[in-house]
Amino acid sequence: MLNKTFSFPEKKSVFFKQFNLELEKIGLNSLGIVTIISFFIGAVVSIQTAFNFESPIYPKYLIGYATRESLILEFCPTMLALILAGKVGSNIASEIGSMRVTEQIDALEIMGVNSASFLILPKIFATVLFFPILIILSITIGLIGGWVGCQTAGITTASFLYGIKYEFNAFYVTYCLIKITVFAFIISSVSSYFGYYTNGGALDVGRSSTKAVVYSSIIVLIFNFLLTDLLLA
Amino acid sequence: MIEINNIHKSFGDNHVLKNISFKFEKGKTNLIIGESGSGKTTLLRILIGLHKIDKGEVLYDGRDFNQLNSKEKRKLRQEIGVLFQKGALYDFMNVEENIMFPLTMFTNQSYEEKIERVNNCLERVNLQNNNTLKISELSGGMIKRVSIARAIVLKPKYLLCDEPNSGLDPKTAIIIDNLIKEISVEDDITTIVNTHDMNSVMEIGDSIAYINNGQISWTGNKEELLQSNNEQLNNFVFASKLFKRLKNI
Numbered sequence A: 001m002l003n004k005t006f007s008f009p010e011k012k013s014v015f016f017k018q019f020n021l022e023l024e025k026i027g028l029n030s031l032g033i034v035t036i037i038s039f040f041i042g043a044v045v046s047i048q049t050a051f052n053f054e055s056p057i058y059p060k061y062l063i064g065y066a067t068r069e070s071l072i073l074e075f076c077p078t079m080l081a082l083i084l085a086g087k088v089g090s091n092i093a094s095e096i097g098s099m100r101v102t103e104q105i106d107a108l109e110i111m112g113v114n115s116a117s118f119l120i121l122p123k124i125f126a127t128v129l130f131f132p133i134l135i136i137l138s139i140t141i142g143l144i145g146g147w148v149g150c151q152t153a154g155i156t157t158a159s160f161l162y163g164i165k166y167e168f169n170a171f172y173v174t175y176c177l178i179k180i181t182v183f184a185f186i187i188s189s190v191s192s193y194f195g196y197y198t199n200g201g202a203l204d205v206g207r208s209s210t211k212a213v214v215y216s217s218i219i220v221l222i223f224n225f226l227l228t229d230l231l232l233a
Numbered sequence B: 001m002i003e004i005n006n007i008h009k010s011f012g013d014n015h016v017l018k019n020i021s022f023k024f025e026k027g028k029t030n031l032i033i034g035e036s037g038s039g040k041t042t043l044l045r046i047l048i049g050l051h052k053i054d055k056g057e058v059l060y061d062g063r064d065f066n067q068l069n070s071k072e073k074r075k076l077r078q079e080i081g082v083l084f085q086k087g088a089l090y091d092f093m094n095v096e097e098n099i100m101f102p103l104t105m106f107t108n109q110s111y112e113e114k115i116e117r118v119n120n121c122l123e124r125v126n127l128q129n130n131n132t133l134k135i136s137e138l139s140g141g142m143i144k145r146v147s148i149a150r151a152i153v154l155k156p157k158y159l160l161c162d163e164p165n166s167g168l169d170p171k172t173a174i175i176i177d178n179l180i181k182e183i184s185v186e187d188d189i190t191t192i193v194n195t196h197d198m199n200s201v202m203e204i205g206d207s208i209a210y211i212n213n214g215q216i217s218w219t220g221n222k223e224e225l226l227q228s229n230n231e232q233l234n235n236f237v238f239a240s241k242l243f244k245r246l247k248n249i
């Protein structure tokens, strides 16, 4: 299937039309959930950090610093990937799966369309391109959430901002972007695979979509471990 | 004309088609009838290359489908219109885009040329001015009509229909059947229709092949069908009380 998926589309205009559709479906429609989740995670992380650093030996700016580090290093990329595996993964698998069981994929094939590349490639491109944008958004919103959390814990804005900028390591952002790009590829390709090889009826579409979420989450977690080991250790 | 010779097809241990041979003639509606699960859909999918055969040949006016190279196959595919059982309309496109899609894939026509052809086809199936409807907004009968329009948009020489009136009420079913027949005769197309619906058989059965136990066990036309003394065929055709009475008249 990989070979078939990555063969070059015959009609470029048709490919770009699909790609635009996918960007909207996969990317734009995830903005809401990403914003909400990132905000609350940011807030909770900063409150908990503040709670744990209550002793006067620690300078207050450490709270901003710790919030930033945990968001960039782990919470944003991994949590986000798991949530998107649920949302985007099940969406991809059920969409392709229902096209399979309603013979739409057969119809594409007999019209001389390479259905794997026509359906799957735009989805992979769209996730790989858009997830990094989502992650930047997520970190930003997460930090705003962290700041709001600090207000409730009585930390001043100035010390939070100082903490955010304290010993900033740009590589961590690169690391985070690498992770999310890999996760994006895993989620879209694994889910497409389960959708594409659905056979049967509506029930089987549901089954494929569940499998897509479970397998892409597990593979994301495994790669999270491997990448962390590889890039940071 | 489409000719199939000695077709064999198994799924694992399930020998679905055993030595099927038949000639589907031009300008006629050729019917394949048989119970559910008798292999009608499988045969149709074999004809368009969606299933590989174990043995045998499929000849489109002498061209052996399975011996063609990919370029020749692509050319032949443009000559084949297919009406899938569930319609198989692309649900991410509207009516007009669905019908236009084969034109986009197979030709280099301008948008104006394409839209003109699309409108012609919509008129042909009596759905003019419904261009921008979504697929989810269509009734069962409309789905079949749009599928027919999409199947004929490239002016095919062959038209293959899998249970074109499944899931329709009797009146709509007959309208769809007659639409298919009319198109076949007017455009001189070789049409194959799968069905287990006796109304369609009586309505449009120019040439009929009855599949039973993986083999063609009877052939003829709709008049001959009424006179037949093939027992299995009679059990199948005259399964309902209504048709039993009809036979006794």
Ligand SMILES: Nc1ncnc2c1ncn2[C@@H]1O[C@H](COP(=O)(O)OP(=O)(O)O)[C@@H](O)[C@H]1O
Pocket (backbone or CB within 6 Å): B011, B014, B016, B034, B035, B036, B037, B038, B039, B040, B041, B042, B043
């Ligand atoms: N893709 C497939 N894999 C395995 N078995 C199949 C497949 N498609 C059809 N069959 C089997 O082939 C037989 C004929 O099915 P089908 O051609 O759909 O019958 P019909 O269209 O006449 O109702 C059935 O026993 C069915 O289970």
Ligand SMILES: [Mg+2]
Pocket (backbone or CB within 6 Å): B037, B040, B041, B042, B085, B162, B163
């Ligand atoms: Mg069938």
